[in-house]
Amino acid sequence: MKPFMAQFTRSWPALAALGAALLYGAVGAGALGAAPSGTDGVVLAITLGALWIVVAASQAVFGLASLHIGRMPTPPISLALFLLPTLLWAALLLGGLGAQAPHRHATSGSAATSLLVQSDAAPLPFLPLLIASALGLGVAVQSALALRRRVGNDRSPFAGSARGDATGGRFTLGLVVGSLAVSALVTPGLAATDAGRLAVPHGTHAAGSAESGAALSPWATAGTR
Numbered sequence: 225m226k227p228f229m230a231q232f233t234r235s236w237p238a239l240a241a242l243g244a245a246l247l248y249g250a251v252g253a254g255a256l257g258a259a260p261s262g263t264d265g266v267v268l269a270i271t272l273g274a275l276w277i278v279v280a281a282s283q284a285v286f287g288l289a290s291l292h293i294g295r296m297p298t299p300p301i302s303l304a305l306f307l308l309p310t311l312l313w314a315a316l317l318l319g320g321l322g323a324q325a326p327h328r329h330a331t332s333g334s335a336a337t338s339l340l341v342q343s344d345a346a347p348l349p350f351l352p353l354l355i356a357s358a359l360g361l362g363v364a365v366q367s368a369l370a371l372r373r374r375v376g377n378d379r380s381p382f383a384g385s386a387r388g389d390a391t392g393g394r395f396t397l398g399l400v401v402g403s404l405a406v407s408a409l410v411t412p413g414l415a416a417t418d419a420g421r422l423a424v425p426h427g428t429h430a431a432g433s434a435e436s437g438a439a440l441s442p443w444a445t446a447g448t449r
Contacts, residue, residue, distance in 0.1 A: 247359075
């Protein structure tokens with residue numbers, strides 16, 4: 225059972241890292257694109273937006289590298305990479321910068337805090353960062369376990385490179401299952417970002433174009449007379 229699970233779950237940290245990177249990137253891009261220029265909160269919004277984008281890029285590189293070599297690279301670095309953003313978000317929430325709670329924090333003493341909280345484009349949307357943090361914590365746990373094995377010199381026979389195992393049925397099955405699970409988590413998170421809120425529903429352009437064409441073209445109603 226252990227060899228099967230080792231192969232089955234080998235790709236999951238990489239998939240979780242890529243999912244978290246998508247969410248952090250969407251949050252960062254939304255914060256930079258909708259920063260309240262000319263106000264007291266612009267510096268904080270831009271700083272957090274840039275920080276989330278840097279985190280997203282770093283986690284994406286980790287995920288791609290992990291898929292490429294078939295195992296978790298540099299456990300100490302990956303532990304910090306996925307744990308620190310979660311701790312930072314938790315500290316900001318405790319500091320009263322939680323987004324999507326305008327009634328709770330609208331009377332905050334800081335003008336920048338009040339602006340970020342009341343704005344729909346606040347750089348701390350709760351659901352996307354909650355899901356990204358959950359995915360990041362999963363990778364951090366795997367990094368801690370890998371670091372523990374390395375420090376204890378208790379190298380597992382399945383901890384080596386999986387380059388030759390990437391074509392196996394167990395790895396492929398785990399890759400498919402992991403991708404579906406991560407997609408199920410990331411999709412609602414992306415929908416709760418500014419990019420998701422501003423996205424046009426499928427078929428809207430087509431329906432609008434058809435209606436506009438029917439209204440403007442005399443040939444559209446010619447066959448009904």
